Amino acid sequence: MLDINKIRNNPNEVAASLAKKGCIVDFTELLSWDASCRQMKSEVDKMKAERNSVSGQIPKLKKAGQPVDEIFAKMRELGDAIAEKDKEINELSDKVFNFIAGLPNTPDDDLLSGEKENNQVIRVVGEKPQFDFEPKNHYDLCTKLGLIDYERGVKLAGNGYWIYRNKGAILEWALLNFFVEEHLSDGYEFILPPHMLGYNCGFGAGQFPKFQDEVYWLADEGCDRKKGHFMLPTAETALVNMYAGEIIDEAKLPMKFFAYTPCYRKEAGTYRSEERGMIRGHQFNKIEMVQYAHPEHSMEAFEELVAKASRIVEKLGLHFRVSKLAAGDCSASMARTYDIEIWIPSMGIYKEVSSVSNANDYQARRNNTKFRNSKTGKNEFVHTLNGSGLATSRVIPALVEQLQNADGSITVPECLRKWTGFDVIK
RNA sequence: GGAGAAGUACCCAAGUGGCUCAAGGGGCUCCCCUGCUAAGGGAGUAGUAUGGGAAACUGUAGCAAGGGUUCAAAUCCCUUCUUCUCCGCCA
Numbered sequence: 159m160l161d162i163n164k165i166r167n168n169p170n171e172v173a174a175s176l177a178k179k180g181c182i183v184d185f186t187e188l189l190s191w192d193a194s195c196r197q198m199k200s201e202v203d204k205m206k207a208e209r210n211s212v213s214g215q216i217p218k219l220k221k222a223g224q225p226v227d228e229i230f231a232k233m234r235e236l237g238d239a240i241a242e243k244d245k246e247i248n249e250l251s252d253k254v255f256n257f258i259a260g261l262p263n264t265p266d267d268d269l270l271s272g273e274k275e276n277n278q279v280i281r282v283v284g285e286k287p288q289f290d291f292e293p294k295n296h297y298d299l300c301t302k303l304g305l306i307d308y309e310r311g312v313k314l315a316g317n318g319y320w321i322y323r324n325k326g327a328i329l330e331w332a333l334l335n336f337f338v339e340e341h342l343s344d345g346y347e348f349i350l351p352p353h354m355l356g357y358n359c360g361f362g363a364g365q366f367p368k369f370q371d372e373v374y375w376l377a378d379e380g381c382d383r384k385k386g387h388f389m390l391p392t393a394e395t396a397l398v399n400m401y402a403g404e405i406i407d408e409a410k411l412p413m414k415f416f417a418y419t420p421c422y423r424k425e426a427g428t429y430r431s432e433e434r435g436m437i438r439g440h441q442f443n444k445i446e447m448v449q450y451a452h453p454e455h456s457m458e459a460f461e462e463l464v465a466k467a468s469r470i471v472e473k474l475g476l477h478f479r480v481s482k483l484a485a486g487d488c489s490a491s492m493a494r495t496y497d498i499e500i501w502i503p504s505m506g507i508y509k510e511v512s513s514v515s516n517a518n519d520y521q522a523r524r525n526n527t528k529f530r531n532s533k534t535g536k537n538e539f540v541h542t543l544n545g546s547g548l549a550t551s552r553v554i555p556a557l558v559e560q561l562q563n564a565d566g567s568i569t570v571p572e573c574l575r576k577w578t579g580f581d582v583i584k
Numbered sequence: 585g586g587a588g589a590a591g592u593a594c595c596c597a598a599g600u601g602g603c604u605c606a607a608g609g610g611g612c613u614c615c616c617c618u619g620c621u622a623a624g625g626g627a628g629u630a631g632u633a634u635g636g637g638a639a640a641c642u643g644u645a646g647c648a649a650g651g652g653u654u655c656a657a658a659u660c661c662c663u664u665c666u667u668c669u670c671c672g673c674c675a
Binding site: 199202210213216217218229385528 | 602603605631632634635636643644645654655656664
């Protein structure tokens with residue numbers, strides 16, 4: 159949610175910033191709603207002040223035995239006028255709220271405008287592995303080694319679902335254990351949130367109302383989504399709403415969390431044959447990091463999250479790069495996003511394994527998460543940041559493809575062996 | 585799922601229509617007092633949102649949330665949410 163004051167004071171600047179994301183807005187109508195809303199409010203306030211003061215006098219007049227019928231009649235008229243005006247004000251302020259709630263976050267000033275093609279690679283780690291044999295793709299590798307059962311996954315739940323089996327399940331769980339250990343040692347608090355969330359969480363995270371149709375809704379609660387539950391598409395949706403409506407002690411910032419959850423996504427219409435396998439599924443495992451940061455330090459928090467996500471991939475010994483996303487490629491809620499992209503040999507491209515973002519105060523405004531700033535003495539919105547750390551469904555394909563051997567086996571990264579109990583998958 | 589009770593500020597809590605624009609405690613902050621501590625005395629304490637004002641200050645909203653009744657609602661009515669107790673069901 160953007161700050162209405164910012165739009166009032168610099169509408170052109172905000173519009174220009176949103177344009178970098180490809181969002182073209184005209185604020186003239188909004189500003190006229192806002193102006194008349196404020197004017198009416200001040201008028202109705204005066205009317206209410208009068209009602210309050212007269213109401214205070216009525217018992218005294220009654221005690222003094224003076225007639226009050228005339229005053230009652232007048233006050234009834236005043237009350238009706240107040241009610242009418244209040245109704246208009248509510249309608250207008252709803253319009254204003256809905257307009258602003260539908261706007262994406264403004265990107266940070268240093269981002270390039272435009273879409274994917276303007277993403278900048280800012281760091282490359284490792285090199286593309288060279289094979290002196292014909293490398294296999296992860297679908298074949300996982301299938302042949304019995305790690306993933308794609309066909310039976312489809313049997314259970316349809317296209318876009320798979321089953322981890324045997325060493326595949328062990329490897330998956332080892333990755334999660336490894337990530338958990340990394341985050342714990344960095345002092346992050348481990349959270350296991352509900353997987354089904356209420357509408358307010360989707361709104362607070364900035365995913366609703368726009369992306370309501372991209373998540374799974376539970377049907378048994380009827381059609382009213384405001385009352386129902388949806389399956390979380392990322393743990394961020396839960397983590398970022400934990401302190402909604404609260405005022406956080408400034409001394410506790412930054413607060414650092416990570417959560418493990420499966421992520422449930424419809425991914426409607428995004429399936430492509432090249433993404434066969436586990437690149438894009440309706441359910442995948444992810445560990446998500448979230449920080450609640452003091453606005454003055456949110457950039458440091460951002461860098462920390464990028465470094466953490468990178469370090470994990472690095473420890474796995476996989477080749478990847480870090481891209482700074484152009485404004486239009488950042489998701490709606492985010493002011494800044496860096497992607498950790500991992501090399502998938504069979505596809506010949508880099509695929510996102512982690513997306514680290516700073517929402518600034520966009521999410522905190524939507525769900526009212528504040529802290530008391532000791533410098534200003536005022537309650538201000540915190541900054542929320544999130545980053546995957548990591549999504550396994552993209553790691554496994556990269557891992558099996560990058561670490562495959564001529565004999566069709568896969569070398570298990572050193573850091574996972576204490577969890578897997580084996581060095582090679584044959 | 586059924587029945588009942590409750591929700592007031594940082595905490596406890598009074599308050600069944602108007603001198604309550606929420607009493608009284610506790611806590612917290614400041615001051616006084618005693619050599620220190622304990623005890624005691626005094627003052628302050630509604631967080632928030634929003635309007636006006638250069639500021640001091642001030643208007644409005646707000647007693648779980650949203651509606652309604654009324655000249656007037658913490659108080660009466662309706663809906664929803666949450667918590668607790670009992671019953672039922674259940675991994």
